[in-house]
Amino acid sequence: MSSQTPIAEGSDWTFEALEAFEREIGRIAADKYRLDTYTNQIEIISAEQMMDAYSSVGMPVGYHHWSFGKQFLSTEQRYRKGHIGLAYELVINSDPCIAYLMEENSLTLQALVIAHACYGHNSFFKGNYLFREWTDASAIVNYVLFARDYISECEERHGVDAVESLLDSCHALMSLGVDRFRRPRPVSPEEERKRQKDREDYLQQQVNDLWRTVPKKKHEPEEKWPRFPAEPQENLLYFIEKNAPLLEPWEREIVRIVRKIAVYYYPQRQTKVMNEGWATFWHYTLMNDLYDEGLIGEGNILEFLQSHTNVIHQPDYDSPYFSGINPYTLGFAMFTDIRRICENPTEEDRRFSPEIAGSDWLDTVHHAMANYKDESFILQHLSPKVIRDLKLFSIVDDDSDSAIRVTAIHDDDGYRRVREELADQHNISKQEPDIQVWEVSLRGDRSIRLRHKQRDRIPLDEDDAKEVMKHVHRLWQFDVHLESVRDEKVHRVFHCNDDKVWIDSGESSNPAKPS
Amino acid sequence: MALLIIDRRQQGKQKSAVNRQRFLKRFRKHIKEAVSDAVSKRSITDMERGEEISIPKKDISEPIFHQGKGGKQRRVLPGNKEFIRGDRIDRPSGGGGGAGGKASSQGEGMDEFVFELNQQEFLDFMFEDLELPNLVRKQLKDSDSYKLVKGGYLREGIPARLNVLQSLRGAKARRIALSGAIRREIKALEKSLEEIGNDEESEERRDITVKLDRARRRLNQIPFLDDFDLRYNHMIQQPTPTTSAVMFCLMDVSGSMTQDIKDLAKRFFVLLHLFLKRHYEKTEVVFIRHHTKADEVDEEEFFYSRETGGTVVSTALDLMQRIVRERYPSDSWNIYAAQASDGENWADDSPKCRDLLVKSLLPLVQYFAYVEISSGRDQELWQTYSEIPTDFPDRFAMRKVSEPADIFPVFRDLFERRSS
Known part of the structure; x- marks a missing residue:
């Protein structure tokens, strides 16, 4: 232990102490661990402001919508009643990287949070391939600002209610607003503004072409009409923005805004375990380094350890507090174990992870952070030791079986299976229903036909699906059909027309084959 | 790397106020019923208080497409104690089964969305759309209520009421007015200087140069902003009619x-x-x-x-x-x-x-x-x-x-x- 004096002691923080902590942590992070970050912007906020930040889903500004009010009221209520504590911090993937720190945090917590958010999350945002490809950190804040202004302008021109119900519909389809297999261009607000008008005109013209009713000169037989869309489309919002027959240009622009914001969040949804694990791993490592250098006192490091332990607590599956696998726990355990495998590999590690056993640990964790998402990260790096420590086991609940079956536990036979299934469990495209635009009746009744492919015979939740059908109809404005396909056969068909929604069992109708 | 620490605590915390209002507006029917119930249940001395309002969750849900129950659901869970591979577990009774649990986003079996309506909002809902009928303005009573209205501009006033636009506009006009003659003179002198050509040391040229210098100095002496230009907003107290x-x-x-x-x-x-x-x-x-x-x-x-x-x-x-x-x-x-x-x-x-x-x-x-x-x-x-x-x-x-x-x-x- 060095003879340095601690930066500060006790539980009250000061601005000088925050600056000193940021400086020292930044020094260690950059010099010793090569963490590459955006410039930090730390904002101190009160509990109430934290609730505000929660309800605008972590954005410094957001457009107005009742659902954010609902979010706020619910957070406020639960916080007041003591059901939940508020997060110590909230960090935004932007450049500079904005981190909100709560004023209630003690000195120790502020140091923890600076290490966690300003160096952990920040370096993840800057380094991970999904964030690099899908988001533009320097533009997001401006884009959201543009979105808010545009939407309030629409509210003035077209009425709050019209905009609100449009946003309701868009939000309902938000998770179907990304191209899972294609990388989008990052959003840029300047361009948006500049091109928006052109786009409006151009879009409308394209739509008009698509729906042109004047017959073509050459008389063609009905069957020759090309199928539209030629390939099934997975990005429903994009499809609606470009092709919905009756939307006004401003409505298309709002669909686009919601879609762009969905894209911004898409990487976050796919990297919860990694992102939190990475940040937790680094706050743990950095705080210990501060302690080793004597920059944090005994009392504060003990407080830190207690908070850290709370953060990575994983209740068992049968505990009343169980609510799924804690991404902090899993991610932290995995990064810690990668380091262990690199530094002190066992025989088992050499068998399971030959490519990293004994390699340079810092290179390895950096490589993992940069090149994986939750699903692939788990598939590649979940080690038998972590499975044993967490006592993971996998089950199958098959409705054609009378009981739930345990398919694998933490033993030699089970490691690979647990690993694969945990990876699947973190794969968004396997956890969310696979719904695509199947066909639009161009020359007929203009109806749109969607198709849901059931995975493992898992159906859609019918009550909610019926509600969402109404939202699709609100946007498409002609009949909407949704076929839910099980084992290549249509299992259920949802219909929505101007005044009602109903469900057919699939037997009567033939599965529509692509012609 | 320049770190920026910003203290936001002083700034407004009501960022969500608009969203909150939107929410209240959207569910006004539910809230009104709840308010009306509350009023009849409360004791006489206890009318002016906020109220806990609950709305059925299904009425305020934001539905999305998600997977329902059934089919073959797999799951990985932590904390195994006694199971080995091949064990069969009876499905937990009371619906659901372990799997498919991702469906409801926040609710843990709660069917009501509960939130607190504050006193202000409560009274607003309570007295919404009520009024004293047939109220007419009978007389401008010895009015004791005033409101401040804009009443043009003043040459004197307190700094807080300085009207920047008017002041700068006035300053510009003054500068143009005062400098017009000088500018004309400068222009004329410059022109004659040109006409003379590059005749090195002629008397005339020196004379003009001196005049030109003097004119330019005079031009520079016109102040950008003078006390004289400042304009202040004039606020007038206007009695507002009170209906007695x-x-x-x-x-x-x-x-x-x-x-x-x-x-x-x-x-x-x-x-x-x-x-x-x-x-x-x-x-x-x-x-x-x-x-x-x-x-x-x-x-x-x-x-x-x-x-x-x-x-x-x-x-x-x-x-x-x-x-x-x-x-x-x-x-x-x-x-x-x-x-x-x-x-x-x-x-x-x-x-x-x-x-x-x-x-x-x-x-x-x-x-x-x-x-x-x-x-x-x-x-x-x-x-x-x-x-x-x-x-x-x-x-x-x-x-x-x-x-x-x-x-x-x-x-x-x-x-x-x-x-x-």
Whole structure:
């Protein structure tokens, strides 16, 4: 232990102490661990402001919508009643990287949070391939600002209610607003503004072409009409923005805004375990380094350890507090174990992870952070030791079986299976229903036909699906059909027309084959 | 790397205020019902408080496509204690099964969305769309309310009211005006300098150069902004017309009124009082209670003191008439009255009440509301009053109340905003 004096002691923080902590942590992070970050912007906020930040889903500004009010009221209520504590911090993937720190945090917590958010999350945002490809950190804040202004302008021109119900519909389809297999261009607000008008005109013209009713000169037989869309489309919002027959240009622009914001969040949804694990791993490592250098006192490091332990607590599956696998726990355990495998590999590690056993640990964790998402990260790096420590086991609940079956536990036979299934469990495209635009009746009744492919015979939740059908109809404005396909056969068909929604069992109708 | 630490705590925390309002607006029907329920359940002294509102979760859900129950669901769970591969576990009873649990986003079996309506919002909902009917502006009373309105610009004022635009505009005009002659001169001199050409040391040239220098110096001496340019916003106090109104609260406290009935009557007046206090700040309220004789009392006594006796309703009307004559001449006051009684009256007194109302009081008042608190058949006063409404359809209203839950609806009904 060095003879340095601690930066500060006790539980009250000061601005000088925050600056000193940021400086020292930044020094260690950059010099010793090569963490590459955006410039930090730390904002101190009160509990109430934290609730505000929660309800605008972590954005410094957001457009107005009742659902954010609902979010706020619910957070406020639960916080007041003591059901939940508020997060110590909230960090935004932007450049500079904005981190909100709560004023209630003690000195120790502020140091923890600076290490966690300003160096952990920040370096993840800057380094991970999904964030690099899908988001533009320097533009997001401006884009959201543009979105808010545009939407309030629409509210003035077209009425709050019209905009609100449009946003309701868009939000309902938000998770179907990304191209899972294609990388989008990052959003840029300047361009948006500049091109928006052109786009409006151009879009409308394209739509008009698509729906042109004047017959073509050459008389063609009905069957020759090309199928539209030629390939099934997975990005429903994009499809609606470009092709919905009756939307006004401003409505298309709002669909686009919601879609762009969905894209911004898409990487976050796919990297919860990694992102939190990475940040937790680094706050743990950095705080210990501060302690080793004597920059944090005994009392504060003990407080830190207690908070850290709370953060990575994983209740068992049968505990009343169980609510799924804690991404902090899993991610932290995995990064810690990668380091262990690199530094002190066992025989088992050499068998399971030959490519990293004994390699340079810092290179390895950096490589993992940069090149994986939750699903692939788990598939590649979940080690038998972590499975044993967490006592993971996998089950199958098959409705054609009378009981739930345990398919694998933490033993030699089970490691690979647990690993694969945990990876699947973190794969968004396997956890969310696979719904695509199947066909639009161009020359007929203009109806749109969607198709849901059931995975493992898992159906859609019918009550909610019926509600969402109404939202699709609100946007498409002609009949909407949704076929839910099980084992290549249509299992259920949802219909929505101007005044009602109903469900057919699939037997009567033939599965529509692509012609 | 330049670190930026910003202290945001001083800045507004009401970022979500708009979203909150949007939420309240969207679910106003639910909230209004809850408010109305709350009002009838609360004790008299406890009207001005926020309220916990709950709305069925399904009414405010934001549905998305998600996987339902059934099929073959796989899951990895932590904390295995006794299972080995191939074990079979009975499905937990009570629906659901372990799998498919991702469906509900936040709810843990709670069917209600609960949130706190604050006092302000509660009262807003409580008195929404209510008003004193037939309110007219009778006289610009010795007005004590003012509002500040813009009244042009001043040359003197406090810095906070400096009008930058006007000041700079004035400064620019002054600069143009003052510099015009000089600029012309400079231009002329420059031109003649050009005409002379590059004749090195001619007398004329030196002369012009000197003149040019002097002119330019003079131009530079014109100040960019002068004290003289400054303009300040002028704010004028404008008296705002206040509509003078008075509300008479007439309550029967006779022996026939049981404690329950009095409680109902008081509830009614509490609502009325609260409503007036909130929406008609300047309204005066006169409290009259009566048994065989009527007294004007203060608020405290009206709501809290106990006194009983026989019943002669006309005494209260009499007293009201006298007070109106003495203190609230009807040509300069909007006069309102609300009367609550169990409807029992001294044998011959009811016709007298009716006559008093029809002949003397109703012509004077904007609105007279009678609330009868009885559960049984129509009481005397009700029967007698029943003949009045036809004569004064929009000035007289009567309603019956039999239990606490009726009070709020009746109150709303009596003071509902009428579109005419």
